[in-house]
Amino acid sequence: MAEPTNNKEDELAGTEQPFVQHLVELRDRLLYCCYGLAVAAAVLAIWPGPSGLIDFIAIPIRAHMPEGAKLIAIGVFSPFFVPLKVLGMTAVLLALPWLMYQIWMFVAPGLYSHEKRFALPLIFFGSLLAYGGIAFVQFFVLDKMFTFIQRFAPPSVQATPDIASYVEAILSLYIAFGVAFQVPIVVMLLVRFEMVTVEKLRSFRGYFIVIAFVVAAVLTPPDVVSQLALAVPMCLLYEIGIIGAQYFVRHTKAKAPDESADSPAP
Template identity: 45%
Template sequence: MSDLPNPAAEPGEQTLLSHLLELRTRLLRAVLAVLAVFIALIPFANRLYSVIAQPLLEKLPEGANMVAIDVASPFFAPIKLAFVAAVTIAIPAVLYQAWAFVAPGLYRHERKLALPLLVTATLLFYIGAAFAYFLVLPTVFSFLTGISPEGVEIMTDISRYLDFVLVVFLAFGFSFEVPVAVVILGLLRWVTVEQMREARPYVIVGAFVVAAIITPPDVISQLMLAIPMALLYEVGIIATRILLRRREAETA
């Protein structure tokens, strides 16, 4: 059966069908991008897991190792990590397909603003995940291994460790999106810059509450999430003020 729109169909039906076909094409390309990266990473799955496990292995007592409780964990844990890594690496390609689908329906000023926000959001997510890996995880594991009771041997299951690390990566990756969220709220006129400034104390308290919920129960890791969130909120306010002034100058 042909994918071409039916010439006898109504104009509205042709438009809807063409949009659906375009959406299918974009989704297929996004999935193929993820699959291509995933297939390329499969031979390196064990090596990827060794890299992810390094922050914990460096803090374990001498002679201690990680364990695999489930029989299939040595296979599925690295494969799961490879898939998550593939999705993360392919995010630019996936976002490009989403952008290519919605861009024709946007006004010129909307396209001019949306693309930088999309790129910035992607970079901030990567920066948040890198911050978690290089700074937060070593600090957290130093604390957790340091408070282990005497006589208790630390043997972390590889699957549970992976789940813990992925949650931390996602938490910090999305937390670093605060400036983008602030800019969007400001440019849409849902919140003014003055209201953002007045809400600063509540945002700081909220950042510490969020940090207390999604980080391990130690003060250091909570501070390492709450303080960047508060600082990024300030960055969002500054960026919003600059963009609003630029918009006013263009419309003047």
């Protein structure tokens, strides 16, 4: 990841560590990740608790069910394992900035100072985008998707979804939107590491629109609402990434050495 600088002396020279020390550092960072996940899970277990989390994520589907109706549990162990699964996934989301920070701490010794400047902002921005994608699913996509689906349900059919299948479906949507909303981060990194230019990204805009709709068709349920809800934000985020890449590259490049100090006085 590190790139050479224009400095006469490489600031990373002499900082190489033995392979065993890298393994020890990796072990420590993995332990810190586990500690963070354990704390997040403990907090969520106390409040709002597994039942509270299930009630929260079930709000969109219950709004389209008859009054007093509840989700059902077909599996024998579903009432026990499904809340634990939701608790674990929520703990990962809650601890996401901490997990990304531990990854950054592991690779930071191999980065130049100008590269370290943009790592932490990217962690913060990436976490916000992931949370934004999940919130977009919870508060907008699910409601519109269930409204669209219910229009095709015959009057003689009452929707009583299984809790396990419902949780699996919405978790897949959370992951899909959380990852898809990282488009600006990917675009900025591609430009920053000179794998592509801003001009090429602009000329690739039409192809990306097609790719966004193909990705949405693969990752979302077979309804037009959820597919549009993923493809359209991806296209908008692509444009944001192009705009942000120009500012990002300009402020994170290695500073050139001051040649005026070496030039002879007139």
